Amino acid sequence: MTETYPSMRDLTSAFARIGFLSFGGPAAQIALMHRICVEEKRWIDEDRYLHALNYCMLLPGPEAQQLATYIGWLLDGVRGGIVAGLLFVIPGLIVILGLSSLYALYQDTGMVTGLFFGLKAAVLAIVVEALLRIGKRALKTGFHRALAAAAFVALFVFSLPFPLVVLTAAAIGLLQARFRPSGGTDLAPPAGSGPTLGRQFATAIVWIAVWLAPLPLLSLLLPETALPELQAFFSRMALVTFGGAYAVLAYVAQVGVEHYQWLQPGEMLDGLALAETTPGPLVLVLSYVGFLAGFRGSGSFDPLLIGLMGGVLTAWATFVPSFLFIFAGAPYVERLRGNPKVTAALSAITAAVVGVILNLAIWFALHVLFREVANVEFARLGPVAATLPWPIWSSLDLRILLIALVSVVMLFRFHQGVGRTLTVAAILGLLLQFAV
Template identity: 60%
Template sequence: MAVTDRVATNELSAPPTLAELTSVFARIGLLSFGGPAAQIGMMHKALVEEKRWISEERFLHALNYCMLLPGPEAQQLATYVGWLMHGTRGGIISGLLFVFPGLVVITILSAAYALYQETAWLTGLFFGLKAAVLAIVVEAVIRLGKKTLKTGFLCCVAAAAFAALFFFSVPFPVVVLVAALAGFVNARRLDIPAVAVEPGDLPPRPPAGRAVAGLLGWIIVWQLPLLILWAGSAPAALTDLFAFFSKMAMVTFGGAYAVLAYVAQVGVEDYGWLRPDEMLDGLALAETTPGPLVLVLSFVGFLVGFREASGTAGGVVGGIVGAFLVAWATFVPSFIFIFAGAPYIERLRGNRTLPGALSAITAAVVGVILNLAIWFGLHVLFREVGTIELLPVIGLDLALPAWSSLDPAALAFFVGSAFLLFGLKLGMVPVLGLCAAAGLVIRLLAIL
């Protein structure tokens, strides 16, 4: 049975029909530009303020749970709200509608990129977009830092996370786990009292046998493509792709930018699936499409499938397969987390140690995004970037650019993008559009 808020009728509207839920999330899926912060804000406005389908308290509790999960928190929140309204069927509909429009768009754009990236017009387009994306990531660091780092403890967590990643290349899951434990211990130390929740406002606890069977069924559905790849003797690159992103879906905490940091570290540096500048191109594409920012991962999958298949026609088919495999591996676990965990998390709405762990994870993500911003910045602004080993015994190294390789045009675009964002307060989409157009014009003028 669907779970709904039991509050006075003058506070909330009647629960939506399935058709109403579908209509609202179709609109959200088509218009959800701007990254997770903007998407969560759009859902809050539509669901809490306009439709009044869910209370502020319950919306924030759902958001807190989704922030603790690995993977795209905005898509998980959409799935959670759909589950609250219409159970598993509502969760599937709302979660899919949040992702599908953007997946179609990113696949089409990835095909255009793979086929025409050597042409002057596309090179110029992405030259402008990269600088704008760098400014957007910097703005994300500042915005999240102001919102999150409200205590000395949280500032220390953010600084430690950044140092662990930037100087020691500590695996991202380890950083998040340590931050969560530190936040949990700190919350217990502060002894924050729990908030009482009426028993009648809690969902029924599912029988243990049914819960385990449902979880196993979802896991089989999730890994079914891998079984098909093995049975069909598919290319090793596609099998590795699905296996890697399945693992990634389970360990990438902290939202879209944190996922990108992990994929950039492993997919670019370890597997060599694409170059750093191509990763930036993918992020630029994802920033200009609706849906979760982690749809950039389908861009990675498309390039791997395209190159593995080779040839124009076959390459596009292979790219579509690669994009689908990555999307399946990435987003299906989000449904599993919600359907398996939400009934129990709803019973913890009065607990105050979970927010402590959440705040520490969010603080660590500030450090993660700062590391991502510097990594992107080095590869956008400089043509050559190397690594210096400071203390090899303990794994201390430092990424440094060749200062003579500074690209003045890229620096000018970055400064201009930052001015548009911070000075003129333009939105993300106008900034991306202006920078893409300027890069295109400059590139075409250069070859005339």
């Protein structure tokens, strides 16, 4: 594939489109970026896309937003990375803040949730398409297919920690390269991409300062509100959120309810439902938590204003570190593209990532198609339990299944674009909602 580099206008347009259409969590978002940046625009080739994805999978925080930032950086430097990373988040942030406002004021978002009813079904088809495309290119040997299968079982059946699965895959890849050297790779780092230690250290300092800048200002100007606690708490959380939103939501819910009393029991589930039906990273549910914390801890200020500030501040604390990790680390990662051992480790991570996407896709499919899913334990290996998510078959939503099948036909048979497929799915969803 021949890579082409876009103008800033084209890059902005494409990532605005991705930001508005990125429903369904990380698997769907990775799929959408792959389809637009690799298949449609041909801005980067498959190997480079997977190389970037592998690095982002190793980082704490929202991997899909980090991937968007990495791709933007590849295409137009720091400016491109900032534009791509922000556009990936801003549409969803605006929607989640609007829904959080409605929730705080009226405690009812059923109508809004219904508006996005059909989009989940279309996302299923997009995820399946991406899984097939990436799997076909990444799993070229029996070794890599076995790694993908093992990663899937480790996550889906044994619920092992995501970082452990990815790091184990990298270690296995290094061992294979040591005992069965492949002779290297024909990939070379891009011209002019070699970083210097001083420059990357300065980059890291700048982004750390940007990330933490609100904390002293809030402590000085708004000490009576919940905002200083929000900034401090979610800045710490940004460094330990390996494995995406689900890895951290239970902890945030517990701390937010029991320690800070930002939320009432059960309100995190309402926020998660909102985040799952809106575009952008699923971890945007944290902005819902920040909104409620600000709204309820506004002191003498207007609750709605402090709530909006709390939602934006939480997003700031959560997403700004992604720019730090990409701009400080990506130049080194690109420089290592020609290293045989690193390539072997990252190709092993690629294989594991296919298993990760399969795990996310099946989890997402079960929870979209069925209203009730139970976790069934069928074996135990010491402290590790083997469980399977098992659908309650009577809870199958035939309307979602119908929209999913229509979306599959549009994508696989008639090769329609993502935007058109999502539009048709949304219209069908509204019609079927009103028909009930």
